[in-house]
Amino acid sequence: MNTRRKFIKSAGLASAALGLGLPQMACSSTKADPLFKISLAEWSLNKQLFAGKMDHLDFPILTKKVGISAVEYVNQFFMDKAKDKAYLKEMKTRAEGEGVRSVLIMCDSEGMMGAATAEERAQTVENHKKWVEAAKFLGCHSIRVNAYSSVPWSTSKEDFDKSSDLASDGLHSLCEFADDFDINVLIENHGGFSSNGKWLAEMIKKADHPRAGTLPDFGNFRIANVNGKAVSYDSYRGVDELMPRAKGVSLKPKVWDDNGNESPLDYTKMMKLVLAHDFHEYVGIEHGEEGREWESIEAIRIELEKTRTQLE
Known part of the structure; x- marks a missing residue:
């Protein structure tokens, strides 16, 4: 139990004892903040959303029905609404009406953070600015972007370093x-160089900004496909390498x-590995089995x- 938890628990015990006029040791413990919180990534419902079987605006409402009170949006499902304040206000109203926290926006299809030229990287940054503003309006703490580079994935150190330099420049x-x-x-580790935990940890350091963080995805350490065989990176080691700068984690x-x-x-x-880094924020579920998405979530x-209870 970390220092903060000990303080919260001790304070709760003392307050309860004093309020009842009992010796402090005789009272039962009060529950501290949870070891970690649980959110739901909208991508879990991507098939329903793309098929028009689910409305993006209903995401927080439906999420609350399965016992989750925080959501992670995906920009693909409101791609043309980033500057539509009326639409964003409706999103915010629906989430707050359910007591659901808006955690972050996952952003795709806005250009390469590690594009080859400064002009291209500047355009990618420009494309993402509207999502930063939307995230602020919705009450999110972050946006998630991709570290894709114009350098094709390879195992050479030269490409490893060059792709890192380009992506860190755009990210900064x-x-x-x-x-x-x-x-x-x-x-997020999202394929290619980014799914190498060492590469991503080093790239974040190169970005040299306190706002630059990671979103380790347990299941996204598949780097590439070479001649029909997966090239991958150990998920447990990768998560351990990325946790020092993590602002969230994504569970597959x-x-x-x-x-x-x-x-x-x-x-x-x-x-246990995640908590060892003193992380007590949102663990975002990102999984939905087709045809039984909500049941699997x-x-x-x-x-x-159950895991949280066992570890508390």
């Missing part, structure tokens, strides 16, 4: 803008090893809650 520029809005800019119920092998997530092992929530 966006963070400079986001700082004025009190918004963090997070990079699968992990990878260094040899292209996929296996089920060990919830206890992974969450709820099953993961229950498993996460």
Whole structure:
């Protein structure tokens, strides 16, 4: 139990004892803040959303019905609404009406953060600015962007370093803008160089800005496909490398090893690793089995809650 938790628990015990006029040691403990909180990533419902079977505006309402009180939006489902204040206000009203926290916006299709030229990187930064402003309006703490580079993935050190230099330059520029809005800019391991934990951790350091952070995704350590075989990075090691700058984590119920092998997530092992970095923020579920999306989401929530109880 960390110092903050000990203080909260001790304060709760003392207050209860004094209020009842009992010796402090005789009273039962009060529950501190949870070890970690649970959110839902909108991508979990991507098939329903793309098919028009679900309305983006209903996302917080439906999320609350499966016992989750925080959401992570995906810009693809309101791509033309970033500057539409009436639409954003409706999103905010629906979330707040359900007591649901808006955590972040996952941003795609806005250009390469690690594009080859300064002009292209500047355009990518410009494209993301509206999402920073939307995140601020909605009450989010971050946006998630991608660290894609014009340098094709390879195993050469030259490409490793060059792609990192380009992506960190673009990220730093966006963070400079986001700082004025009190918004963090997070990079998720999302294929290619970014799914190498060492590369991403080093790139974040190169960006050299307190707003630059990570969003480790347990299941996204698949780097590439070479001749039909997966090239991957060990998920547990990768998460450990990315946690020092993490502002959130994304849960998929699968992990990878260094040899292209996929296996089920060990919830206890992974969450012990996450908590070892004094992380007590949102664990975002990002998984939805087609045809039973909500059932599978709820099953993961229950498993996460069970793991949390065991670790408290």
